[in-house]
Amino acid sequence: xxxxxxxxxxxxxxxxxxxxxxxxxxxxxxxxxxxxxxxxxxxxxxxxxxxxxxxxxxxxxxxxxxxxxxxxxxxxxxxxxxxxxxxxxxxxxxxxxxxxxxxxxxxxxxxxxxxxxxxxxxxxxxxxxxxxxxxxxxxxxxxxxxxxxxxxxxxxxxxxxxxxxxxxxxxxxxxxxxxxxxxxxxxxxxxxxxxxxxxxxxxxxxxxxxxxxxxxxxxxxxxxxxxxxxxxxxxxxxxxxxxxxxxxxxxxxxxxxxxxxxxxxxxxxxxxxxxxxxxxxxxxxxxxxxxxxxxxxxxxxxxxxxxxxxxxxxxxxxxxxxxxxxxxxxxxxxxxxxxxxxxxxxxxxxxxxxxxxxxxxxxxxxxxxxxxxxxxxxxxxxxxxxxxxxxxxxxxxxxxxxxxxxxxxxxxxxxxxxxxxxxxxxxxxxxxxxxxxxxxxxxxxxxxxxxxxxxxxxxxxxxxxxxxxxxxxxxxxxxxxxxxxxxxxxxxxxxxxxxxxxxxxxxxxxxxxxxxxxxxxxxxxxxx
Amino acid sequence: xxxxxxxxxxxxxxxxxxxxxxxxxxxxxxxxxxxxxxxxxxxxxxxxxxxxxxxxxxxxxxxxxxxxxxxxxxxxxxxxxxxxxxxxxxxxxxxxxxxxxxxxxxxxxxxxxxxxxxxxx
Numbered sequence: 001x002x003x004x005x006x007x008x009x010x011x012x013x014x015x016x017x018x019x020x021x022x023x024x025x026x027x028x029x030x031x032x033x034x035x036x037x038x039x040x041x042x043x044x045x046x047x048x049x050x051x052x053x054x055x056x057x058x059x060x061x062x063x064x065x066x067x068x069x070x071x072x073x074x075x076x077x078x079x080x081x082x083x084x085x086x087x088x089x090x091x092x093x094x095x096x097x098x099x100x101x102x103x104x105x106x107x108x109x110x111x112x113x114x115x116x117x118x119x120x121x122x123x124x125x126x127x128x129x130x131x132x133x134x135x136x137x138x139x140x141x142x143x144x145x146x147x148x149x150x151x152x153x154x155x156x157x158x159x160x161x162x163x164x165x166x167x168x169x170x171x172x173x174x175x176x177x178x179x180x181x182x183x184x185x186x187x188x189x190x191x192x193x194x195x196x197x198x199x200x201x202x203x204x205x206x207x208x209x210x211x212x213x214x215x216x217x218x219x220x221x222x223x224x225x226x227x228x229x230x231x232x233x234x235x236x237x238x239x240x241x242x243x244x245x246x247x248x249x250x251x252x253x254x255x256x257x258x259x260x261x262x263x264x265x266x267x268x269x270x271x272x273x274x275x276x277x278x279x280x281x282x283x284x285x286x287x288x289x290x291x292x293x294x295x296x297x298x299x300x301x302x303x304x305x306x307x308x309x310x311x312x313x314x315x316x317x318x319x320x321x322x323x324x325x326x327x328x329x330x331x332x333x334x335x336x337x338x339x340x341x342x343x344x345x346x347x348x349x350x351x352x353x354x355x356x357x358x359x360x361x362x363x364x365x366x367x368x369x370x371x372x373x374x375x376x377x378x379x380x381x382x383x384x385x386x387x388x389x390x391x392x393x394x395x396x397x398x399x400x401x402x403x404x405x406x407x408x409x410x411x412x413x414x415x416x417x418x419x420x421x422x423x424x425x426x427x428x429x430x431x432x433x434x435x436x437x438x439x440x441x442x443x444x445x446x447x448x449x450x451x452x453x454x455x456x457x458x459x460x461x462x463x464x465x466x467x468x469x470x471x472x473x474x475x476x477x478x479x480x481x482x483x484x485x486x487x488x489x490x491x492x493x494x495x496x497x498x499x500x501x502x503x504x505x506x507x508x509x510x511x512x513x514x515x516x517x518x519x520x521x522x523x524x525x526x527x528x
Numbered sequence: 529x530x531x532x533x534x535x536x537x538x539x540x541x542x543x544x545x546x547x548x549x550x551x552x553x554x555x556x557x558x559x560x561x562x563x564x565x566x567x568x569x570x571x572x573x574x575x576x577x578x579x580x581x582x583x584x585x586x587x588x589x590x591x592x593x594x595x596x597x598x599x600x601x602x603x604x605x606x607x608x609x610x611x612x613x614x615x616x617x618x619x620x621x622x623x624x625x626x627x628x629x630x631x632x633x634x635x636x637x638x639x640x641x642x643x644x645x646x647x648x649x
Contacts, residue, residue, distance in 0.1 A: 158619065
């Protein structure tokens with residue numbers, strides 16, 4: 001089904017077109033039309049996968065073990081749809097913020113190439129292709145981070161680049177190990193062959209390597225320091241895109257790799273994952289309370305929200321995974337909208353330093369209402385969307401008896417509320433005659449309109465929480481059961497006349513060298 | 529053969545990480561070169577011992593072939609590693625131009641004396 005390739009091809013074509021065209025209103029129109037179309041395609045994909053189950057496509061009609069497969073299951077299509085919505089909002093916001101002649105001409109092409117990498121990492125069904133998609137995404141993110149950075153800020157890009165580059169090299173080595181152990185890089189086939197190998201030390205080492213790598217990309221506990229320093233140097237629309245989607249890719253891949261690919265009884269590693277999530281959320285929220293400017297606070301909050309999702313993945317029950325997916329839907333929208341609110345605050349007050357901002361409630365109550373909705377939703381106050389995700393995570397934690405972690409999670413929520421109220425008090429509620437509000441700068445009307453639309457979208461998530469939670473349950477079932485995913489991929493192989501593995505797993509000794517017949521665990525099976 | 533490759537890859541990773549953790553920009557760059565070569569070597573080792581096997585060109589009368597897939601993977605990985613490295617060179621050069629230093633530790637030193645006057649109480 002060729003629709004699966006569309007979310008990758010559309011931004012690619014848009015990026016190339018944007019490189020060739022001059023940066024004027026015509027280009028803006030084309031880009032917005034394309035982004036809107038990407039959202040429609042992604043939503044169609046969600047509806048289709050929700051009805052039919054996973055859809056697989058072999059690129060260039062090469063059969064799965066040698067060719068690359070794209071697989072859209074419900075989780076990937078939900079993520080693609082979220083990425084589309086957030087990129088549309090961020091591009092519209094960027095257009096309203098800066099006139100054509102002030103905008104950097106490379107910003108739009110790079111954002112679209114970033115979307116190529118994002119959608120490819122969501123849709124790919126192949127471990128090496130995942131590496132390539134990560135690199136496409138990361139190289140664009142390095143470029144966007146430094147594109148408009150000034151001389152003082154540019155140093156913050158270096159730790160981001162360094163930690164991610166080391167992570168990529170370890171990822172590459174882990175891909176090689178996976179090929180060595182399983183003789184394939186296809187998710188579905190690895191999943192089949194790994195099913196009975198959970199007590200094999202090599203699988204455990206591979207799992208730990210992958211956990212480390214994706215932990216770096218997601219901003220998990222020991223290696224998170226690069227994130228809260230590098231994101232604030234981005235301009236507002238890009239910060240919304242990065243904060244909303246980029247670290248969530250790490251969460252998505254953790255879900256995919258631990259849910260669909262690796263054996264499901266690695267319970268020790270899942271416990272480690274849960275605790276890493278707990279520590280990350282605690283340190284993230286403490287960092288957020290310590291910061292005094294809006295983007296800094298929000299960047300630290302990314303960490304604490306990542307902590308929530310990873311905690312849910314660590315609990316590793318169908319219910320918890322569904323909670324993680326729903327939380328992801330809620331958080332991507334809320335987080336990027338909050339970055340947009342932060343940008344509007346700094347436009348109106350001329351700064352996003354909380355000490356020098358005030359008077360906004362009187363100037364623009366609508367923005368205040370949007371901020372309150374988003375901030376309280378992030379903290380998880382009922383009945384807003386954040387509450388339902390947190391409720392599900394807490395319920396599952398209590399069922400599993402993880403009282404310490406649940407305590408940490410609730411504690412984090414209170415501190416989230418505290419730091420949101422800090423922004424509210426300083427920017428909106430305080431009255432200070434010495435602080436000017438630049439209400440004559442008419443751009444704020446458009447920016448507030450975009451922000452309010454996003455806020456309305458999160459209200460919609462609240463209202464339709466029921467159906468969305470059901471959708472998350474369906475996606476988590478798909479991850480847990482695996483059969484539909486594997487069948488969709490192997491069907492492609494069978495169509496091309498390939499031999500489909502019937503055995504669930506390959507025992508340790510089965511891989512032997514054809515030359516001298518001795519057991520050689522390093523030799524992949526496909527070689528023969 | 530495989531043992532030697534494993535030791536070499538381990539050494540490359542070890543030295544690479546060590547160099548990345550140094551302060552000098554040039555050492556950091558060399559560290560990344562070592563790391564990416566180490567990772568490529570690991571991939572190469574996955575095609576197994578090449579002893580007694582022909583190169584993967586299918587022709588009459590050739591025996592068992594070396595697994596060609598890791599070689600294709602390395603080709604991609606080399607290109608990506610090269611792109612990453614060239615970006616890093618440019619970034620570090622730009623930082624050098626802005627800060628007039630090639631020492632990563634100098635970049636993140638807190639300017640203690642400048643910070644104090646900002647707080648009146």
